[in-house]
Amino acid sequence: MATIKDVAARAGVAPSTVSYVLSGSRKISEDTRHAVQAAIEELGYHPRASARTLRSARTRVLALAAPRVPGAYRAIDGRFAIDVTDAARGHGYDVLLMTDSDGVGGLRRVARSRLADAAVLMAVEDRDPRVEVLHELGFPAALLGHDDHAALPWTDLDWEAAVALAVRESVAAGHRRMLFLSSAEHEVAARRGYALHGLDGARRAAAETGADVRVVPSHRDPDILARRLNEALTARPVPTALIVQHLILLPRLLDTVAAAGLRVPHHLTVVLVGSLPDELGTRHLPRIDLPVAEMSTAVARLAIDAIGSGRDDGPPSSQEPAGAGASTRPSDAPHHLIQPQMAGPVIAPPPGRP
Amino acid sequence: MATIKDVAARAGVAPSTVSYVLSGSRKISEDTRHAVQAAIEELGYHPRASARTLRSARTRVLALAAPRVPGAYRAIDGRFAIDVTDAARGHGYDVLLMTDSDGVGGLRRVARSRLADAAVLMAVEDRDPRVEVLHELGFPAALLGHDDHAALPWTDLDWEAAVALAVRESVAAGHRRMLFLSSAEHEVAARRGYALHGLDGARRAAAETGADVRVVPSHRDPDILARRLNEALTARPVPTALIVQHLILLPRLLDTVAAAGLRVPHHLTVVLVGSLPDELGTRHLPRIDLPVAEMSTAVARLAIDAIGSGRDDGPPSSQEPAGAGASTRPSDAPHHLIQPQMAGPVIAPPPGRP
DNA sequence: CTGTTAGCGCGTTCAG
């Protein structure tokens, strides 16, 4: 394999000249540059990433920590992985994919061996051990999702605004009684940001509009979910709209609705919050899509921007003055909160109303 | 950040001694080893990956090339990405995720800059340009899926055997007339291996069992699919079983079946081929799951085994004698063909039969 | 200005 020396020899110049041609960080005469470029072509030369990294202390790689909830693969994670990778490439970064099969071990190893310059954490939980590790190592990172506590840059859909918007739009369409199928109980128990904020949004919008919004806590067990939903659908006064944040079991949920003899949207309007863009099977429903592309772009940028803040020394002292970049106070961390947008068909009016 | 020299200084030994302690490739006295290990602990030392790579010419990274069919994200790809990553970790390798947003450019860049030691290609197509590039660069690789042409190691479900098994099992349950919903037309046109092999399996099993197996070519457009399926379901004599290889539109497909007034499995037995393991919504159907875990394990091992074969020189000459490792003749490439297994409930008998 | 020389980054490994 060709090295910079081979190129230099072939072009009849010094290796440093080749390097300057590559980086463009210095003026090189027309003739020399052409000779060098010809040599590069002919030898098919490409600089070794490892040599560059060793010298520059920059890998131009982002570590992407995918959550791997045992047994519960979430399609969304794959989608984010692809989109974050594309976004990172837009900044000249590659992406190293990591699972939790090793707990936080993998992340620690990658950070300490300097395989990556920064990390992107997916599906962050309250008091996420990965956050602790990165903080302890002073490793730059950004989060997909947020939990109001981590002192790291983050991006997220404004879940409170999203659910509130779904409620308000339903009210605007004429609905007065509706169900909100929130996140699953174990997600609330884990204090996932989206779960808590979604509940807040429902409550806030209910108060603001005066609508009757009944919260049905979802459950990961489809049978329990079906039972709860069934009860809520038949309780009087009968609800005319169903706002759904817990989407993993959507097919089953629609079956339950159908089994209750309710046609959508004639008898019951179903509005989704946090659906995947372009997903088959949600196209015909009014919804607020999860802004996967925008979140991915934002998180890549936040992670890359964080490089150069966290790299100085060891773990930041607790007395550290709040300067530029990633600080210790959550409220100061850079972030990108995305406002919800309605998509899909217009919300249908309740039965018996024009 | 601590380096090997810092550790050496603290332990009062030479850097090379520290290196030998780390690698274990040489005998080091008890005392010295402990001193070194203590110094490592105290300094929190971890070797730089880039320095190791520069020296050893091994990154211990696999490039995973995810297909990104524009607009058509496939959940399965995310699943494979996770599982391949886990499998690679089992061999001490990390995974760099790549999209084709850049065409083959990304793969070429990663190969030439030696960011990875080998590549794993997902969703390989006939005459896949990525395969050409890797072959041209002499870069080790292994494929998820195969097309009978690429001279690279591969793993795949035996799709022919899988569809044949589904047919035979249906016949064993008493069905004599069945539909086979094959892959979508554009997949057949692209000569995707799974699409062609699936069709072969259906034909072979039909011939062997004498059953009436009607092939319904699927289509990516849900409406066209629904129309075709509807026609086939109502054509006389009425089929009693439906074998489905094209699963992306399964929910829509089941809707169509229901809309035709057919209850599953009472009026019509539905058997899936190539379903995702543990996926909600397929649990209640007899099926042959795609062996994602086994394929991932196999492809990681094949890719890693290929390292050391392709690394010698430039593009292999066409006259190269077929030796060990990756050879030029497709039939010689190492591979791992996985036999199908039925999962889920037993196939129900046709109506009117016990 | 344009090109060259030399040292560095960090861990590995062979000869001593």
Added chain:
DNA sequence: CTGAACGCGCTAACAG
């Protein structure tokens, strides 16, 4: 167990 060369590219300092 140590010394020193080495892998490869970057870049500050120097020479023409």
